[in-house]
Amino acid sequence: MAILFNKGNKKMKHRTFALPLMLILLIAILSSCTTIAPQAAPSAPGAKGSVTLEFMQWWEPELPAGAFRALMDEFEAQNPGIKVQLISGPYSTTREQVVAGAAAGTMSDVVGLDGAWVNDFVKQGALANLSELMAQTGYDDSALAAQIQLNGSTYMIPVVNFVYPLFVNLDLMDAAGIVNVPTTRSEFAAAAAALTEPLSNRYGWVLPLSLEQPNGIQNDVMSWVWASGGSMMTEDKPDLTNPAVRSAAEYIKGLYDAGVIAPGAFSMREQDKVEEFVNGRVGMMISSMAHINMIRERNPDLKFTIAAVPVEDGYTGKRGLAYASWGIGVAANSPHQAEAWKLIEFLMSEEANSKLSSIANAFPGNINSTPDFVQTDELFGAAFEVFQAASLVNEFVGLPVAEELMRLFAEQFQLYLDGSQTLDDALNKAQEAWMAHF
Amino acid sequence: MSKIFRKSTPLIYLSPTILLLTILSLIPIVMVFIYSFMDNVVMNQNPKFVGMTNYVKIVTNSVFLQAFSNTMYFTVMSVVFHLILGLTFALLLNARALPPFLKAIFRTIYILPWVFTAAVIAILWRLMLNPNGVINYLLITFEIIERPVEWLSSRQLALHAVTFINIWAGYPFYMVSLLAGLQGISEELYEAGTIDGANQRQLFWYITLPQLKPIIISLAMLDFIWTMHQFTLIWMTTGGGPIRATEMLSTLTYKLAFSSYQFSHASATAFLILALSAFVAIFYVRQQKAADE
Known part of the structure; x- marks a missing residue:
């Protein structure tokens, strides 16, 4: 009996420790679940009233290490009070995350876009109308090489372009x-x-x-x-x-x-x-x-x-040249659309756009920008000639x-x-x- | 009070697991189930309940029927050949004729495919089965074929090729499990059989196979479920092509969701896959219960 009693006592002791342990574990799980929400929210005002913009894109991994971050640091230095948190991943993952983020209302403030996605995201109500943002800030869009529009409004701006010669x-x-x-x-x-x-x-x-x-x-x-x-x-x-x-x-x-x-x-x-x-x-x-x-x-x-891509025999008109872009857009549910637009404005500025197109080996989205490689590299120079002589076409954009x-x-x-x-x-x-x- | 506390004690112990399972499994399953009855959820901001419409559209779609047929071929062939190869290699590794060090070497070689992830396997076989790859090179060198064969680009060959890759990748799981089973069969059974005059074939047929039967059934059922869900390998080798020749239910679901943005159709397809898996899982659980009894 005594042995049984002792065993029972041990069980009681185990239970005494185990139960609070279970409760602590439960609380820990619950609290970890609740802390997910603020992290997943598009952005939050940081300390001292600063704003942190989330910028989801696939560009950073495709650029030399640290190059894109350096550009963001430059933007932060020019815009005190705005921080940029880069969320980078491969192209396909970015698309899936943008789709999921748009559905869940947790889309990043600023998103890297492919022209082929725009129509669907606009239908989903996930992208902010950039025409309205431009009008609000009085932005002069004459330097933009292209704007991806639906129903007369701009939803994506090509930041840099890659042609297909x-x-x-x-x-x-x-x-x-x-x-x-x-x-x-x-x-x-x-x-x-x-x-x-x-x-x-x-x-x-x-x-x-x-x-x-x-x-x-x-x-x-x-x-x-x-x-x-x-x-x-x-x-x-x-x-x-x-x-x-x-x-x-x-x-x-x-x-x-x-x-x-x-x-x-x-x-x-x-x-x-x-x-x-x-x-x-x-x-x-x-x-x-x-x-x-x-x-x-x-x-x-x-x-x-x-x-240039060969043309039909006897064709003498202007050649079309396929292109793809690294486009940019703003989340419709972003509480910091004005700050997000400042970031876009920065990336589309003559200087920053020249830098980005230089490090990306791409052609600029700002017509006044000139990437370094055009002068220094024979092949890129040849590509730039093809680019300038042709009209850029991609009819899949916006479909x-x-x-x-x-x-x-x-x-x-x-x-x-x-x-x-x-x-x-x-x-x-x-x-x-x-x-x-x- | 203490009675309530005593009765709720098991629930408190289980609560972390229940909570995690609810968050990570139950809620997503229920959401997908609800989505499958809605009018293109996610893309449509105000989705409406449309009853069985999505299921009717899916099961009457020729692409779904082809994906279902491909999935069944891929799964059944994989399970059958996994079993045949796994059992063959397990018997070889269990043979007394081989010295232990040689067994260890072969065991390592045979288990290698299982060590690779699906992505690595896909890249490896894409390179080997490329028209300029090593397989065509060897076949041409030994004059078995005259021109390079487009293993993954031919509508006639692609499904067999991806099935072969999956068989290669999955047999070690059977081999390891069956080897453990073989090593657990009592020597006395074989001695008794030998005394009764049974030959090697009869010993295999009347002792080895019946002894391995519970393991084989469990393995086959689990493998059926896993293989039916195979996505990475197909996606990274053929993407479901050429012309739907290797379209599986898993790749179709992905395309419906992330290419066509038809999330409700994708949910209906996903739920049909779940139902098929659950059907096999019920048999598995019943078989396990019967084995326990």
């Missing part, structure tokens, strides 16, 4: 006996055929059509349409069956059937495309100017140049579910390329699929 491997061109970089479609087809040597695993062109990252439709397919002044839209509706799109699709099919496109196109992503070019397995690719440095780092011996539209087109285009359906079927089905989103 044609990259050409000069060593392979020399080996194939091609002297001039192709400027027309027929010249390009001839060059691609001359560059292709399947037994040596070399191809003329590379076309990424992955459904995971369907931006190949924008950068590598539609850029052919835009280069020759064509369009995939009529006013605000898709028009995929028009002669310009038909002609570009038929042309690419011709290249595919001729076997001049590197194999693996249907699951190839943008980074795979660049990899093929870096390793000298393809002679030409359409890619972002942002890849110049990466190509140089990966293969310092590669001799390459940059040119609803833009990425899904690319994916829907990619599916039908893949079926056309592999001979499973006719061009008419492909374009009609893609048109029908797109119309469902308009």
Whole structure:
């Protein structure tokens, strides 16, 4: 009995300690849950009345370490009382977080945007009307290279732009006996055929059509349409069956059937495309100017140049050049929209925009800014010439579910390329699929 | 008072776990369930209740049906081959003919695929199955094929290719579990069988397999649930393409949510996946209960 009593006593002692322990744990969990809310809130006035702006973007990791933070420090020095907290992540994660943040009302005050997201975020009521903010502060927008507008109001401003010219491997061109970089479609087809040597695993062109990252439709397919002044839209509706799109699709099919496109196109992503070019397995690719440095780092011996995307034979109008932007917007639910606008104003100023475009190897969003590399680097200088001679086009910017539209087109285009359906079927089905989103 | 305190004591002990499970599992599940009956929640600021409309739209959509069919093929083939490979390697590693050091070496080699994360596996196999990759190089060198095969870009091959990758990545889990099971089978059973005149095949069929049956059932059920949820591997190798050839329920759900912003449709798909998993999970729990009894 005594032993049992002692055991019972021990149990009682354990319970005496365990119960408060459980309660403390419970309180700790509850308190940790409640402390999540203020942290997730868009921003909070800091000490001494200062405001801390949250700025979510994917830019910082893509820039040299500390470079973007230094720019923010400059802004803070110019604007006492405003602090900037950078929330950085990869591009895709940023998009998911912005979607979730907009839904939960915890979106950062200032957000990095891709033009392809804008329509959906505006529909969600997540973005502030920048036209109103500009009007409130009397901002002169004449220096802005572009503004992304919906229903007549601006919701995104492109801070820097990355154009998508044609990259050409000069060593392979020399080996194939091609002297001039192709400027027309027929010249390009001839060059691609001359560059292709399947037994040596070399191809003329590379076309990424992955459904995971369907931006190949924008950068590598539609850029052919835009280069020759064509369009995939009529006013605000898709028009995929028009002669310009038909002609570009038929042309690419011709290249595919001729076997001049590197194999693996249907699951190839943008980074795979660049990899093929870096390793000298393809002679030409359409890619972002942002890849110049990466190509140089990966293969310092590669001799390459940059040119405009070839146009239809006989086309003499102004060339269109595909581009992508690092855009910026303000959260509709931000309590500090005036401070957020100051940050945008700073980034779009001539000096800061020159600095940002210089470190990002991009073209400025302020027409008066000039990045350093234009004078110092021959290739970037060539790209800048292409940029200045062309009109920038990206018809996916501002479209609803833009990425899904690319994916829907990619599916039908893949079926056309592999001979499973006719061009008419492909374009009609893609048109029908797109119309469902308009 | 003390009676109430005594009765509530177990609940107080469990409360941290209950609270965490409620916050991290129950609330999200309930929210997704509610979303699946609403008119495009998240994107629509004033969503309305639309009943079963989202479910009807989803199950009558040809893309969903293809994703379901692909998921079933991917899952069933993975589970079957995980079992066959896992059991084969476990039997080899359990063989008395092998010296211990050799067993240790093989055990390390065989378990390697399990050490890699899905992202690493996806990158590894993307490189190997690339038209310029090592697999095509070897096949061409040994004159098995004439031209590079587009393993992940061909509509005919992509689903088999990703299934193969998943089989390669998942068999070590079976191998380790079955090896532990094999080592737990009493030698006396085999001795008795041998005395009764049973050959090796009969010993395997009438002693080894029945002894491993509870482990095999548990493994197969868990694997079925895990494989059905596989997302990273598919997303990072093919993204569901080419032309939906490798579209799975998981990738379709992601695309519906983060590409089409159809959160209600995505919620309905997610809940259907949950229902399918729960169906298998019920069998698993019942089997576990029966084993305990």
